[in-house]
Amino acid sequence: MNFLTKATLVIGMSTAIIASAALADGHAKENPAVAARQHQMQMIGYSIGILGAVAKGEMEYDAAMVSGAASNLATLASMDRATLWIEGTEQGAVDGSRAKAEIWSDPDGFAEKFSALGDAATALVGAADAAAVGAGMGSLGGACKACHETYRGPKN
């Protein structure tokens, strides 16, 4: 699918969807694919936040919460990117995006970053205590940082 078709596809999304995404987030001008990616990132951040809070002793260790957060993180990292990282939605092309052009020029590299996040998350499924969670936080944070450094642009 070429750029024009992708762009048309995004622009052509039903007004109801665009409006609901905009209203829910207070991002009135936001592209729906960008909004969807931000929802994904928020959920990733939420899961990492739980793991980080357990690791730091701010939240009581609970096996179901830790494994749930880790498995959801792996699930989020595994999501199909076709509907989320749509061509023509890079930073500068649409409001709110911080996606660098490298996401589309180097899709394999981008996929590897998500794969590394998924691996780091999966390693924490079944972590037996707060110390075990803490031992995996470096890999998790490193996976976030490695992707952001290469594929995320500066703040808008």
Place this chain on the structure above:
Amino acid sequence: MNFLTKATLVIGMSTAIIASAALADGHAKENPAVAARQHQMQMIGYSIGILGAVAKGEMEYDAAMVSGAASNLATLASMDRATLWIEGTEQGAVDGSRAKAEIWSDPDGFAEKFSALGDAATALVGAADAAAVGAGMGSLGGACKACHETYRGPKN
């Protein structure tokens, strides 16, 4: 884990996470688990929106987009609920929630609704054209409605 512990756990989440969730969504008083669920629902709505737009001819059929939306929908429906549907975050207990108490009193029934959504979504992976997508929209919409009718409370 009893209610008090769950509640403490939510209240005890790191201020940074709570603040980032609140700032990102403009829901200043929102519970982080409620915000995370709303991100999940927004992503579900985004995926269904793509499928619906293809079914209605508002968006050009594209195999990667259709299968991506369907598989992401199945993925979202399969997410671990331990970190999302935390006890003490029902409607009335925390701001922004529309979760009915039945989610916690009937977890198996609630799980079945997500399972039905996942099945309806999986059936659309590989849908060969817009008509095939359209043929599956009834099941998808029915799965949404069945869950909302039983487990979602009125608008806040």
